[in-house]
Amino acid sequence: MRVLLSTIGSRGDVQPVVALAAHLKRLGHEVRVCAPPDFRAQVEGLAVPFIPVGPELRSTGKTGMVAPPTPQQRRQLIETTVADQFTALMSAAEGCDVIVAGGYLVIAGRSVAEHLGIRYVMAAYCPVFLPSPHHAPPVFPMLGDTPGSADNATLWERDQHKYAIFRDPLNAHREALGLAPVTDVRAHLFTDKPWLAADPVLAPWPPTDGLDVTQTGAWILPDERQLSAEIEAFLEAGEPPVYFGFGSIRAPQDLSRAMIESARALGRRAIVLQGWADLSLVDDADDCLSIGEVNQQALFKRVAAVVHHGGAGTTTTAARAGAPQVVIPQHSDQFYLADRVASLGIGVAHDGSTPTTASLTSALARALEPEVAANAKGIAGTVRTDGTAVAARLLV
Known part of the structure; x- marks a missing residue:
């Protein structure tokens, strides 16, 4: 055919x-x-x-x-x-x-x-x-x-x-x-x-x-690529970090700063995907890592939470990995998927499309609660x- x-x-x-x-x-x-x-x-x-x-x-x-x-x-x-x-x-x-x-x-x-x-x-x-x-x-x-x-x-x-x-x-x-x-x-x-x-x-x-x-x-x-030596070393150097990424869509102004500061406010390390928005780190501290294209299927299994825009692919990959999610919807189906993540109890829908450090810290804190992590692990095995x-x- x-x-x-x-x-x-x-x-x-x-x-x-x-x-x-x-x-x-x-x-x-x-x-x-x-x-x-x-x-x-x-x-x-x-x-x-x-x-x-x-x-x-x-x-x-x-x-x-x-x-x-x-x-x-x-x-x-x-x-x-x-x-x-x-x-x-x-x-x-x-x-x-x-x-x-x-x-x-x-x-x-x-x-x-x-x-x-x-x-x-x-x-x-x-x-x-x-x-x-x-x-x-x-x-x-x-x-x-x-x-x-x-x-x-x-x-x-x-x-x-x-x-x-x-x-x-x-x-x-x-x-x-x-x-x-x-x-x-x-x-x-x-x-x-x-x-x-x-x-x-x-x-x-x-x-x-x-x-x-x-x-x-x-x-x-299916993605069989290995994580880079740099990512492996960062993961092994401490507790599971929070992943931040906006994929191939436009990102709100100052998103990188809000992301990193929210992770630090909760005592967490961060991995930031550059993506098409070219998100970057705010300083050269060793608690954050900037990465390019990556095997999300492998990485999401080893992070504390995934903060993203709510695209169908990223949402599904995070759910398969059993990672708690914070969804910051921007347009299209992302608002629906943010609501689904929240209603399933596997993450949090951020209130609004332009996060501040305070709003993102609050959302991330809720996503990192043990009950959400348990729900995310339970749903992971049901994703086809x-x-x-x-x-x-x-x-x-």
Whole structure:
């Protein structure tokens, strides 16, 4: 079978697709990945063909606020994004039997599959991307969203309108391919039979009329890399440290200082992931270590707690490792996952997206309580690891 896996976004969007690609390749299937150019080395490192789409995204992770685009800038960005996707996917899907769209921004995927007469599957990474009266849609503060600002039905209606900006450029390309126009862009992209590539304990799907959702479990890429000698030496030099990281998203101002000072206030050492935000240490004291790309699956088993932004991948990895969590949500599904971590008793949802030393110290102190650590250890054994195998069986 020949499979095209495509996604748009940062590492949290790409990593699950890479995991599924690796599993399909091990089963002997022909697989290709279409994703932002930042991830070429990772995909090609697995000997999987890579087709870039859109611009590099790493610059979006720098610390600090960015003004929302003007309506004209936003319209131009959307038109460019959609055009780039149709160009890349039309080429990448040649000879394929199925297109799997990971995440929620693969605007061209279904249309290209329809034009080529092949199967199309959309997979969300969190329940909040799929409409249901049981939860609110993802939160995007830069678009004026605030958590809990209205009832779920109203919020889902607003969410549907957010996709309208894609309708005209999408339909222009569909017309060029001889396809009928789309009126409800969100329903078109997600279909009425989407997959949910999320763990059923961390992020369960509530049965909802109108959607036939298949929950596969999270798509996790096994990481066999050894921790560096520097990290090993730091871990062995004292009690388990607190891990701080914001992955590949933008970080609030002065986050590094708040992180390190909160750990020190509780007598803890700290490991700080530089990430795309280039987080750095505030001094050269030996109680803190700055690191780059790392095997989180190995590291999280040896830390006292994980403080992060609430991305689905990091949340799942920390839960698998049995590490207590402090989630500082910034946007999208991160607010939902912060609430899930808190409701499961495996960590703390930070109140607000911009922590201070005092607020983060308070949240971290609660996460380090013995009861939370015990809950985190208990949940660890329930997190499924067969998500890619389930997805592969469904494809075949």
